Amino acid sequence: GIQVEQSPPDLILQEGANSTLRCNFSDSVNNLQWFHQNPWGQLINLFYIPSGTKQNGRLSATTVATERYSLLYISSSQTTDSGVYFCAVSWSSNTGKLIFGQGTTLQVKP
């Protein structure tokens, strides 16, 4: 099956810093989503981005489908950005189920 790898596994930032999270996948995908899981376990959908670039406030994401990777950019980080960020993908021959990466745990210090 498809493999999804995220890096780095852990990241500690000072408030105000910028960061880039990476998601590599081993095969062609037709869906890629970035999530932020808050301390209560809720998965917050950040981006649906099977290809191209999107921006939402301080967050932006880019997926280069031909090279099988996606990047999530966080600018001017805030303590509320802390949590786990997941990348998840699905592909055209499956039923739409998402396969998750192992996540990046982000801690933003004040």
Next chain:
Amino acid sequence: GAVVSQHPSRVICKSGTSVKIECRSLDFQATTMFWYRQFPKKSLMLMATSNEGSKATYEQGVEKDKFLINHASLTLSTLTVTSAHPEDSSFYICSASPPRHLRGNQPQHFGDGTRLSIL
């Protein structure tokens, strides 16, 4: 607002009891729903695909008789953890998928999850 509702959010019960978790799509009819399980500090692992009007498709290693899935309507899937034991304690979360012909253009929507604790 939420497009997928999951209930209950938290369950604490004794070993040996069965627990039912509901997942409802609020804004669309979902022919397919998915159930995931997450252990502490781990990623989400797909358990099964819930198919409206037919049997669920389970991932390798998931016990069908332990985790019963029913998808009797286009807006409701249920996961029943039968004869639950402490090792079944986990965070369970569902997602709903829009109809197949729209799937290529739609993200998956997730419920808020159910934290199950078996004493």
